[in-house]
Amino acid sequence: MTQPHHPPASTLLRAVPASSAGTLPRPRIAVVGGSLTGAVTALLLLRAGFDQVTVYEAAPAAAPRGGGLIGLEHPALDILDRLDIGQDEFVAYPSETVLEVTVRDRQPIHTARRRYPGRNTTWSLLHHTLTRRLPDGVLQAGRRVTGLGERGGRPQLVFADDSRTPADLVVFADGRASTGRRLLDPGRRLRYAGYVAHRGHTPTSHNPLRDFLRLEPGPGCQYNAAPVPDGLDWTLYLTCSPTDYTHRFGAPPQRRTFALPHHVSPAARAHVDTQAALLLPAPHAATVHATTTRMAAPVMDIDPPTRMAWPVGAGWAVLLGDALAPVRPHTARGANNGIEQAAALTTTLTQHHRWGADLPTALHGWQRRQLPDAVAAVRQGPRLGAHLGNSRP
Ligand SMILES: Cc1cc2nc3c(=O)[nH]c(=O)nc-3n(C[C@H](O)[C@H](O)[C@H](O)COP(=O)(O)OP(=O)(O)OC[C@H]3O[C@@H](n4cnc5c(N)ncnc54)[C@H](O)[C@@H]3O)c2cc1C
Known part of the structure; x- marks a missing residue:
C-alpha cells in the first residue's frame, strides 16, 4: 500500500493537546457528491461536531432523481442507527x-x-431519508466540481462555472465516474x-x-x-x-x-x-x-485502489464510496463500502481534533483498515461475473 506523503505541518486539524481539545476553529470540510456516501459523510461529521461541512452536488435541485434497490448489511444499518435514523423510515419490506x-x-x-x-431499501427512499436531515445550506445543488488546486497552502475546489472555494479537507464522494479519482489517482480508469x-x-x-x-x-x-x-x-x-x-x-x-x-x-x-x-x-x-x-x-471494473488519502498543500483530499472503488452491482457492496468508510473517517478526524492524534498517521490508519474491504469488493466482482458466465477474464 502506498503511504500518503506526510506534509510538513497540517493546518487542517492541527494536533490538539487533549487539554485544549475543542478550542481550535473547526476545519472547513467540502464533500463532493450528495448521493448516499456524501450525505452520510456530512451527517456523521455534523453529528461529531464538525460544523463547517458543505456538500457540493452536481445535479441541480430541480432535477428529477430516483433509483431502485440497494442492499445494506448490518454494519451500514448500525451506522444509520447511530444517526437515529429508524429502519422503518427506509426499509419498506423487512x-x-x-x-x-x-x-x-x-x-x-x-x-x-x-x-x-441486512435489509433492502431503495436509493430514492434512503436518499430522501438522509438529505432531509441535512441542515439548511449544507447541501448546495447544481455545483459541479471540475478541479482541485491549492491556494495559500490549502486545497481549493474549482467549479464548472469557474467559481472557487477553499477547504481544509476535501471528501470526494462523487461516484463511479469520479472527478476526484481522475485528479488524484489518474491511472485507475473504468x-x-x-x-x-x-x-x-x-x-x-x-x-x-x-x-x-x-x-x-x-x-x-x-x-x-x-x-x-x-x-x-x-x-x-x-x-x-x-x-x-x-x-x-x-x-x-x-x-x-x-x-x-x-x-x-x-x-x-x-x-x-x-x-x-x-x-x-x-x-x-x-x-x-x-x-x-x-x-x-x-x-x-477498475484496478483495486492502493490508497484513499492525498495531501494537498497542508490539507488533504480523500476518496470514498464509488469514487474510490466502483464495484459490480451484484457484489451489493457499493452503498455499504461508502457508509462504512465515512463512519471510520469521522472517527479518525474526531480522534485527531478532540484528542490530538497525529493526522497523517490517523489517516494512514484509516486507509489501512478500510482498503482491504474495498479491494475485496473490487476483486469479488469478476468472480461473481464468472459464476454468471458473464465476465471477461
Ligand atoms: C440518482 C442515482 C440513482 C441510483 N440508483 C441506484 C440503484 O437503483 N441501485 C444501485 O445499486 N445503485 C444505485 N445508484 C448508485 C449507488 O448510489 C452507489 O453505487 C453506491 O450507493 C455508492 O454511492 P456513492 O454516493 O459513493 O456514489 P453515487 O451514488 O454514484 O453518487 C455520486 C454523486 O456525486 C455526484 N457527482 C458526480 N460528479 C460530481 C462532480 N464533479 N461534482 C459534484 N457532484 C458530483 C453525482 O451526481 C451523485 O449524486 C444510484 C446513484 C444515483 C446518483
Missing part, C-alpha cells in the same frame, strides 16, 4: 430472505432459500466488463412479491426482482458488446455509466424484451415487457 431459482427452458427446476445479513444491468420499475397496486427473488436461467443471464414501495424493481443482466451498448444507449459504456430512462432506445427495449421472452418464465417475461420505466448500467 425481509431477509433470498429465493434463488434455477431455471431451464423457462421453467423453475430448483429453489434454494438463503438469508441476507473498464467495461462486457455486460449490462438492465433495470426496470413496474408500478403494481398489489405486489405478490415480499422477498428478493433471483432467477438463474443459464450462462450469461441473471434476473433479480424485489418489492419496492409502489411496485417491483427488476434487474436483468445480459451480455452486450461495446458497439451494441453505444447503439442501444447513445454513448460508449465508459461515458454513459448510467443510462437514464431517456437514454434507453427502442432498440435497447426490444432487445431486453426478446431476451426475457427467450430466457425467463412467462410471468417474469410479461413483467419485463410491461415495464415502462427502464434504465441500465454497464458493468464496469
Whole structure:
C-alpha cells in the first residue's frame, strides 16, 4: 500500500493537546457528491461536531432523481442507527430472505432459500431519508466540481462555472465516474466488463412479491426482482458488446455509466424484451415487457485502489464510496463500502481534533483498515461475473 506523503505541518486539524481539545476553529470540510456516501459523510461529521461541512452536488435541485434497490448489511444499518435514523423510515419490506431459482427452458427446476445479513431499501427512499436531515445550506445543488488546486497552502475546489472555494479537507464522494479519482489517482480508469444491468420499475397496486427473488436461467443471464414501495424493481443482466451498448444507449459504456430512462432506445427495449421472452418464465417475461420505466448500467471494473488519502498543500483530499472503488452491482457492496468508510473517517478526524492524534498517521490508519474491504469488493466482482458466465477474464 502506498503511504500518503506526510506534509510538513497540517493546518487542517492541527494536533490538539487533549487539554485544549475543542478550542481550535473547526476545519472547513467540502464533500463532493450528495448521493448516499456524501450525505452520510456530512451527517456523521455534523453529528461529531464538525460544523463547517458543505456538500457540493452536481445535479441541480430541480432535477428529477430516483433509483431502485440497494442492499445494506448490518454494519451500514448500525451506522444509520447511530444517526437515529429508524429502519422503518427506509426499509419498506423487512425481509431477509433470498429465493434463488434455477431455471431451464423457462421453467423453475430448483429453489434454494438463503438469508441476507441486512435489509433492502431503495436509493430514492434512503436518499430522501438522509438529505432531509441535512441542515439548511449544507447541501448546495447544481455545483459541479471540475478541479482541485491549492491556494495559500490549502486545497481549493474549482467549479464548472469557474467559481472557487477553499477547504481544509476535501471528501470526494462523487461516484463511479469520479472527478476526484481522475485528479488524484489518474491511472485507475473504468473498464467495461462486457455486460449490462438492465433495470426496470413496474408500478403494481398489489405486489405478490415480499422477498428478493433471483432467477438463474443459464450462462450469461441473471434476473433479480424485489418489492419496492409502489411496485417491483427488476434487474436483468445480459451480455452486450461495446458497439451494441453505444447503439442501444447513445454513448460508449465508459461515458454513459448510467443510462437514464431517456437514454434507453427502442432498440435497447426490444432487445431486453426478446431476451426475457427467450430466457425467463412467462410471468417474469410479461413483467419485463410491461415495464415502462427502464434504465441500465454497464458493468464496469477498475484496478483495486492502493490508497484513499492525498495531501494537498497542508490539507488533504480523500476518496470514498464509488469514487474510490466502483464495484459490480451484484457484489451489493457499493452503498455499504461508502457508509462504512465515512463512519471510520469521522472517527479518525474526531480522534485527531478532540484528542490530538497525529493526522497523517490517523489517516494512514484509516486507509489501512478500510482498503482491504474495498479491494475485496473490487476483486469479488469478476468472480461473481464468472459464476454468471458473464465476465471477461
Ligand atoms: C440518482 C442515482 C440513482 C441510483 N440508483 C441506484 C440503484 O437503483 N441501485 C444501485 O445499486 N445503485 C444505485 N445508484 C448508485 C449507488 O448510489 C452507489 O453505487 C453506491 O450507493 C455508492 O454511492 P456513492 O454516493 O459513493 O456514489 P453515487 O451514488 O454514484 O453518487 C455520486 C454523486 O456525486 C455526484 N457527482 C458526480 N460528479 C460530481 C462532480 N464533479 N461534482 C459534484 N457532484 C458530483 C453525482 O451526481 C451523485 O449524486 C444510484 C446513484 C444515483 C446518483
